[in-house]
Amino acid sequence: MNIRNSVLLICIIFTACVSQKAPSTAAPSIPVQSNLVADGKLFTAMYQQKAAEYKALCFQAYNIAQLRLDQFLTKQYTKPLAIVTDIDETVLDNSPYAVKQGLAGETFDEKSWNEWTSLANADTVPGACTFFRYAASKKVEVFYVTNRAESDRPQTLKNLQRYNFPNADDQHLLLLTNTSSKEPRRQSILQTHEIVMLCGDNLADLSVLYDDKKFDSRLKNTQILAAEFGNRFIVLPNPNYGDWENAFYNLDKSMSKDSIIRSRLIVY
Ligand SMILES: [Mg+2]
Incomplete structure (x- = not known):
């Protein structure tokens, strides 16, 4: 085949390709309304389970906790010392539950939560075991103040005991009472102990x-309490849920959660 014929053949092939191009069927762009809340739970669980940064933040929190505890232990106290800690996303990692719900397009509900906690199979939050065992070695008692239900008591203790958390017994486990506020339970501990530190992923834990x-x-109270964080208050990261989320959705109760997310976040 000479050059002229080669050029001719290429032109024929090119023309054929162009003529066989499918007509444009692109529909007008319609944004897909994903389930932002359920999908978001998968994304935040991914961070909790897979991001080394999440793990590092937990270690950072408990490293600071140990540093502060050593400082507090140099002072004189009249009562036995105590640390008050939350459980979920502070000492136990419930991200598998978030994933299970997210994959089903669901979020938290009481029934599925109870199924999960009844397994007593949550892993630990990085650094938690080491820190609380350290505190116990210094004769500081650990009180677990959680809003898990009273019916969850045996399995919660079983889960904590699985990892040898100190003071994992009935006396030191204060479950949900007639109020979700943890203040009455903190006050009851204060009657017999000096609370030197509080740990939690939710600011109402503190x-x-x-x-x-x-x-x-x-937001305003966090500004007021700024000096307490990394001092008496040790905060663990929890991008998956918390009062922060409920407070955000309550900004406008007439709107769906997805709509609030879409309309309230800052965009340029
Ligand atoms: Mg918690």
């Missing part, structure tokens, strides 16, 4: 100032 769950006051 102070009564967060029992008012309004969005703006949560």
Whole structure:
């Protein structure tokens, strides 16, 4: 085949290709309304399970906790010392539950949560075991103040005991009472102990100032308490759920959660 014929053949093939191109069937762009909340739970669980940064933040929190505890132990106290800690996403990792729900397009509900906790199979939050065992070695008692239900008591203890958390017994496990506020339970501990530190992923784990769950006051009170974080208050990361999320959705109860997310976040 000479050059002229070769060029001719290429032109024929090119023309054939162009003429066989499918007509455009592109529909007008319609945004897909994904289930932002359920899908978001998968994304945040991915961070909790797979991001080394999440693990590093947990170690950072408990490393600071140990540093502060050593400082607090140099002071004189009249009562036995205690640390008050939350359980979920503070000492136990419930991200498999979030994934199970997210894959089903669901979020938290009481029945499925009870199925999960009844397994007593949650892993530990990085650094938690080491820190609380350290505290126990210094004769500081650990009180677990959680809003898990009283019916969850045996399995919660079983889960904590599986990892040899100190003080994992009935006396040191304070479950949900007639109020979700943890303040009455903290006050009951204060009658016999000096609380030197509080640990939690939810700010209401730390102070009564967060029992008012309004969005703006949560931010304002965090400013007021700024010096306490990394001091008496040790905060663990939890991107998956918490009062922060409920407070955000409560900004406008007439709108769906997805709509609030789409309309309230900052965009440029
Ligand atoms: Mg928690």
